[in-house]
Amino acid sequence: MDTTASTVIFRHQSDIHVGIQTVDYDRPAIGYIEQGTKLIHLADRYVTVRAGELFHLDRGTHYVENTPADPAHPFRQTLFFYTPSDLRNDFTPPQTVASANRLCAQCRNRTDIYTYPAWPVIEEFFHSVHRFVSARLHLSHPELSHLKLCELLQLLLTQPGCCVCRPVCQAVSNGPRTIDEVVRDNVLTDIALSELASLCGMSLSSFKNAFYRRFHTSPHKWLIEQRLVRARLQLISTSKSVSEIAHACRFNNVSHFIRLFRERFGTTPAAYRLHYSDGRADV
Numbered sequence: 001m002d003t004t005a006s007t008v009i010f011r012h013q014s015d016i017h018v019g020i021q022t023v024d025y026d027r028p029a030i031g032y033i034e035q036g037t038k039l040i041h042l043a044d045r046y047v048t049v050r051a052g053e054l055f056h057l058d059r060g061t062h063y064v065e066n067t068p069a070d071p072a073h074p075f076r077q078t079l080f081f082y083t084p085s086d087l088r089n090d091f092t093p094p095q096t097v098a099s100a101n102r103l104c105a106q107c108r109n110r111t112d113i114y115t116y117p118a119w120p121v122i123e124e125f126f127h128s129v130h131r132f133v134s135a136r137l138h139l140s141h142p143e144l145s146h147l148k149l150c151e152l153l154q155l156l157l158t159q160p161g162c163c164v165c166r167p168v169c170q171a172v173s174n175g176p177r178t179i180d181e182v183v184r185d186n187v188l189t190d191i192a193l194s195e196l197a198s199l200c201g202m203s204l205s206s207f208k209n210a211f212y213r214r215f216h217t218s219p220h221k222w223l224i225e226q227r228l229v230r231a232r233l234q235l236i237s238t239s240k241s242v243s244e245i246a247h248a249c250r251f252n253n254v255s256h257f258i259r260l261f262r263e264r265f266g267t268t269p270a271a272y273r274l275h276y277s278d279g280r281a282d283v
Contacts, residue, residue, distance in 0.1 A: 007145045008081040009129065009138045015074040017067045020237040025059045028171065029079045030152065030164060032118060032126045036075030039065040040113050043187075043229040047113040054122065054156075056114040056164045058185065063233040078126055078133075080149050084171040087153055092172070100157055100169045112184050114163045125155055179210055183219070187226045188250055193219055227251065228264050235269055236276045242269045 008027075020041060031038075031054065038049040041063040049055045051069065066075045118126070129148060132138060138145045156165050170177065182199045196219070197207035208219065215222050231249040234240060243254050246269075251257035261269050 006083060007086050007142070007149045008079075009133055009145050009148065010079045010081065011076070011130065011133045012066075012079070013074050013076050014066050015068060017065075020063050020065045020233065022234065022237040023062050023064055025057060025062065025081065027059050027081045027083050028167065029057050029081045030156075030168065031055045031057065031077055031079045032122070034076040034078065034126065034130075035073050036069050036077075037067045038075075038077065039067070041065065041233055042113070043226045047115065049115050052118050052123070054116045054118055054162075054164045056167050058112065058167065060185070061188075061230075063237055078129055080152060082149055082168075084174075086146060086149055087168070087172045089150060092150070092153060092157075094173065096157060097169045097173045100165045112167075112181055114166055116159075116162045116164045119159060121158075122155055125152065179207070179214055183211070183222070184226075187223060187230065188248070190250065224260065225264075228261060231257070231261065231269065232265065232272065235273045245269070 014036075020039075031049075033049050033051050033053055033055070035051050037051070038055070040047045040049065040055070040057070046065075047055075066077070068075045132144070132148065138148075153165075153168060156162050156168070159165075167181075170181075177199065179200050182196055186196060193207070194204050197204045200207055200210070202210065211219050211222070217225075227249040231245050231251070234245045234248065235242075238245070240248070242258070246252075246254045246257040249257075251260070258268055261267075261272070265272055267275070
């Protein structure tokens with residue numbers, strides 16, 4: 001995949017189930033599952049994306065599990081990687097984007113992983129993208145990839161309530177973000193609570209109150225839990241050492257990390273990894 005280009009179209013096929021994998025995206029992606037099933041593992045649950053469904057993933061680290069439908073039908077997906085500037089153009093008036101952003105902000109989705117069933121026009125669009133990629137036109141004519149992305153956004157905007165529009169339009173319009181979006185984006189950063197509050201357009205006290213109403217715990221306890229579960233996912237999806245994972249998940253003291261992990265999961269990180277590799281640990 002060419003990560004130097006602006007819009008990138010990536011079509012992926014997998015013939016076997018290889019378990020949970022870690023993927024790092026340097027830009028957000030709109031995806032479509034053609035065959036098979038995709039599990040997107042989160043801190044405390046996972047989101048299932050089935051064949052014939054759209055999904056959106058923000059930039060950052062994700063833990064995914066791609067499963068073929070059966071031996072004769074491999075897993076297939078198409079991804080559009082984009083930047084907000086790719087979609088700021090004369091094809092899409094700002095008022096249209098702002099309207100869609102307000103509409104989709106009412107969505108009940110609480111995971112920041114947005115999915116929506118494709119409809120016939122979208123299915124036909126991705127069939128045309130398959131032909132476009134098979135002819136390798138996306139490599140020789142990158143401007144056509146940009147036009148395809150603009151076409152995709154226009155089609156998404158024709159479907160009222162398509163929540164995949166929500167993160168796309170929010171990025172394009174720089175609209176207000178929900179408390180869920182802000183805190184989940186900053187789980188693995190060292191940002192201060194006051195800065196999180198500012199990103200949500202709240203005072204620190206209002207942010208803490210809103211956070212407790214939403215998550216029923218304090219920001220500190222929630223962040224520790226999120227980081228521990230992300231460490232667990234890295235243990236079973238990467239070959240990083242326990243020390244590397246501890247630091248990646250913002251635990252500066254490895255011994256403290258091991259103690260917290262044992263308290264949360266009942267075993268040490270090394271033992272958890274071993275049990276999972278033996279097929280005896282629950283994910």
